[in-house]
Amino acid sequence: MALTLFNSLTRAMETFQPIDPAMVRLYSCGPTVYNFAHLGNLRAYVFTDTLRRTLNWKGWPTNHVINITDVGHLTSDADAGDDKMEAAAKAQARSIWDIAAFYTAAFKIDLAHLNILHPTLWSVATDHIQDMIAFGRTLETHGATYELEGGLYFDTSTVPDYGRLAGARPDEAIGRIADVEGKRHPADFAVWRSSPEGAQRQMEWQSPWGPGAPGWHLECSVMSLKYLGEQFDIHTGGIDHREIHHCNEIAQNQAFTGSAQTGANIWMHNNFLVDRGAKMSKSAGGFATLSGLIERGIHPLAYRLLCLSAHYRSELEFSGDIVAASLVRLKRLLIAIEQLRAKAGDLPWLRIVREAKDSRGADFAYQRSVLEDGLDKRSAALIARFDEALSNDLMVPQALPLLDEAVADKAISPEMRLRVIASMDLALGLDLLAIDRRSLSLRPKEAAIETEEIEALLDQRQAARAAKDFAASDAVRDRLNAAGIEVMDGDPLRWEWRPILS
Ligand SMILES: Nc1ncnc2c1ncn2[C@@H]1O[C@H](COP(=O)(O)OP(=O)(O)OP(=O)(O)O)[C@@H](O)[C@H]1O
Numbered sequence: 001m002a003l004t005l006f007n008s009l010t011r012a013m014e015t016f017q018p019i020d021p022a023m024v025r026l027y028s029c030g031p032t033v034y035n036f037a038h039l040g041n042l043r044a045y046v047f048t049d050t051l052r053r054t055l056n057w058k059g060w061p062t063n064h065v066i067n068i069t070d071v072g073h074l075t076s077d078a079d080a081g082d083d084k085m086e087a088a089a090k091a092q093a094r095s096i097w098d099i100a101a102f103y104t105a106a107f108k109i110d111l112a113h114l115n116i117l118h119p120t121l122w123s124v125a126t127d128h129i130q131d132m133i134a135f136g137r138t139l140e141t142h143g144a145t146y147e148l149e150g151g152l153y154f155d156t157s158t159v160p161d162y163g164r165l166a167g168a169r170p171d172e173a174i175g176r177i178a179d180v181e182g183k184r185h186p187a188d189f190a191v192w193r194s195s196p197e198g199a200q201r202q203m204e205w206q207s208p209w210g211p212g213a214p215g216w217h218l219e220c221s222v223m224s225l226k227y228l229g230e231q232f233d234i235h236t237g238g239i240d241h242r243e244i245h246h247c248n249e250i251a252q253n254q255a256f257t258g259s260a261q262t263g264a265n266i267w268m269h270n271n272f273l274v275d276r277g278a279k280m281s282k283s284a285g286g287f288a289t290l291s292g293l294i295e296r297g298i299h300p301l302a303y304r305l306l307c308l309s310a311h312y313r314s315e316l317e318f319s320g321d322i323v324a325a326s327l328v329r330l331k332r333l334l335i336a337i338e339q340l341r342a343k344a345g346d347l348p349w350l351r352i353v354r355e356a357k358d359s360r361g362a363d364f365a366y367q368r369s370v371l372e373d374g375l376d377k378r379s380a381a382l383i384a385r386f387d388e389a390l391s392n393d394l395m396v397p398q399a400l401p402l403l404d405e406a407v408a409d410k411a412i413s414p415e416m417r418l419r420v421i422a423s424m425d426l427a428l429g430l431d432l433l434a435i436d437r438r439s440l441s442l443r444p445k446e447a448a449i450e451t452e453e454i455e456a457l458l459d460q461r462q463a464a465r466a467a468k469d470f471a472a473s474d475a476v477r478d479r480l481n482a483a484g485i486e487v488m489d490g491d492p493l494r495w496e497w498r499p500i501l502s
């Protein structure tokens with residue numbers, strides 16, 4: 001089935017046609033590593049991972065590059081303020097290199113918790129300074145820049161359709177500030193920022209424009225070009241990047257190549273995770289992190305499931321209750337899968353499912369051929385409907401219920417149902433055959449009770465209810481509540497509990 005994707009550039013659904021079907025080239029804007037990623041940032045990478053897994057599931061190998069921004073991202077995307085890395089280093093009295101190494105490692109741990117596959121390549125901005133300088137020189141020789149005291153600036157009037165991605169009219173300033181003396185147009189931006197006279201930055205390099213550091217937009221243009229070529233298939237990022245960062249990348253790409261090509265055929269943007277109770281911003285501080293969720297007893301894959309429950313182009317609301325509900329949904333799924341596994345016996349194909357985790361961009365054709373070989377008609381129909389949902393601009397919320405259908409369809413043998421689930425999970429990444437209900441039950445750090453005790457009390461409560469001793473069953477519930485555990489009874493599969501989050 002053809003894959004249709006929404007292209008932010010044309011604002012239309014397009015049939016995906018890879019430039020080279022033997023290797024789809026995909027670039028994702030990576031994190032700025034000056035702090036822990038917040039849950040909103042991580043939604044962007046669950047989206048990217050779902051896209052990449054979908055491509056692999058549909059038979060395309062991907063060369064997937066994610067960058068690490070360890071220099072150049074200013075506190076305002078609109079080209080003003082301090083470098084986020086410099087500011088964090090100052091605030092924490094640590095070296096930038098320390099900060100970058102620490103938060104890069106923390107980011108990769110978050111991704112592993114979310115079962116996000118490693119890209120083919122991590123590219124670190126500070127490893128590419130000379131490439132960036134060379135790129136800037138070319139922009140200069142192509143007449144796309146001008147020099148100011150603050151550094152080398154890109155002249156946005158030199159590209160004919162500047163801001164097309166943002167959907168802005170050429171006479172609109174797209175919310176820029178013109179506080180840099182001599183800037184010709186508010187939208188012009190720094191390609192290279194010179195170090196201010198007398199003030200040495202922790203991170204600075206010699207350049208034809210004096211000592212300084214690259215602009216944030218330059219990094220992505222340079223690294224995508226270096227590893228994926230002048231025109232590649234798909235570029236991803238959060239919706240906030242559509243307005244400035246990606247417009248500027250495109251402008252640089254066009255000035256560099258001297259063509260109207262934007263750098264990527266398809267530009268895709270995930271919408272935001274919003275928390276009505278708190279600001280989802282690294283710079284603002286006080287944000288929700290994945291490790292924070294884990295400490296409160298929420299398994300990270302419950303957060304992944306929450307991300308998958310909304311289409312990537314819709315806003316997704318976050319709250320303690322919503323993610324706790326997602327944990328219950330995942331638990332129910334795992335209980336049902338456990339029961340299927342008990343009936344199915346040995347699953348010799350599990351090994352290849354595990355190995356898919358190290359794929360680094362390889363397609364899943366082999367894994368799928370093993371899993372789907374000899375499927376009966378009903379199972380094949382489920383897979384076909386799953387394919388249809390994913391192929392419709394990654395309509396994962398419509399694909400998820402098919403997992404439940406696969407679990408429940410008694411007309412299909414348990415072993416075959418499990419193979420269908422395993423194939424679907426290659427694209428969904430919920431790790432359904434690697435974790436079980438028990439591994440999902442993380443005891444909240446603050447909880448005054450051990451998991452075994454919770455389970456034992458639940459059994460007691462179930463027995464009391466069966467014996468119609470409601471006073472005893474209520475007493476157990478109250479005890480659990482007091483320890484920060486909410487009891488959900490009446491579940492036909494098994495009584496459950498979840499941490500009280502709000
Ligand atoms: N609330 C959110 N929901 C979804 N994606 C988001 C959200 N906030 C940021 N993103 C995306 O997360 C990715 C990583 O962003 P990055 O590390 O550059 O964050 P940042 O801009 O420094 O953080 P912040 O803006 O929160 O201070 C980007 O693709 C960005 O668009």
Ligand SMILES: [Zn+2]
Pocket residue numbers: 028029030220237245
């Ligand atoms: Zn970028």
